Amino acid sequence: MFKLIQLPYDYSALEPHIDSLTVETHYDKHHRVYVAKLNTALEGTELLNKNLEEILTNMKMVPEEKYTAVFNNGGQVYNHNLYWNSISPDGGGEPTGKLAEKINSTFGSFENFKKEFSQLGATQFGSGWAWLSIDSQGELVLSSTANADSPIFHKMTPIMTMDVWEHAYYLKYKNLRPDYIESFWNVVDWGSINQRFEQAVS
Numbered sequence: 017m018f019k020l021i022q023l024p025y026d027y028s029a030l031e032p033h034i035d036s037l038t039v040e041t042h043y044d045k046h047h048r049v050y051v052a053k054l055n056t057a058l059e060g061t062e063l064l065n066k067n068l069e070e071i072l073t074n075m076k077m078v079p080e081e082k083y084t085a086v087f088n089n090g091g092q093v094y095n096h097n098l099y100w101n102s103i104s105p106d107g108g109g110e111p112t113g114k115l116a117e118k119i120n121s122t123f124g125s126f127e128n129f130k131k132e133f134s135q136l137g138a139t140q141f142g143s144g145w146a147w148l149s150i151d152s153q154g155e156l157v158l159s160s161t162a163n164a165d166s167p168i169f170h171k172m173t174p175i176m177t178m179d180v181w182e183h184a185y186y187l188k189y190k191n192l193r194p195d196y197i198e199s200f201w202n203v204v205d206w207g208s209i210n211q212r213f214e215q216a217v218s
């Protein structure tokens with residue numbers, strides 16, 4: 017059985033950048049339902065005992081009739097797990113450690129990285145995600161994906177994500193996705209993102 021991860025902070029902890037009702041609804045309704053649907057899809061199969069990353073990086077192990085349900089719900093469970101751990105009440109500011117150096121050497125500057133990442137989130141048509149990932153060469157890669165799609169399905173290791181589905185911002189920001197994106201930077205958890213970076217490249 018897959019379990020809903022513990023939210024690492026209170027619903028109201030990201031205020032005013034991400035409001036309490038949005039966090040509660042997003043985590044306790046949307047995220048929880050993806051977990052439940054993943055469990056339903058895999059009921060009676062041995063895949064229920066596997067690690068989620070193991071399944072998503074090797075989707076060949078999923079029976080054809082369950083593929084879409086696992087791609088959508090498994091992808092969304094994974095994506096939200098990373099989302100809640102990409103942000104924190106103690107977040108904001110600029111990256112630290114080895115990640116800071118790598119961002120500068122890859123994107124020219126933090127400001128430039130921030131601009132490109134924001135742009136990917138703002139221009140993702142419809143529901144989706146913006147990502148910072150590490151490819152098989154250990155290089156940083158920016159991307160956006162639609163719906164449940166995720167770099168984890170494409171042989172990359174995501175270390176940071178921003179949810180741009182309307183449910184991530186609509187209660188507070190209505191149609192103004194760029195305002196949500198601007199606020200997102202105030203809660204980005206560089207400590208944990210740097211940790212994932214160092215783990216992945218070591």
Ligand code: MN
Nearest residue numbers: 046179181184
């Ligand atoms: Mn979401």
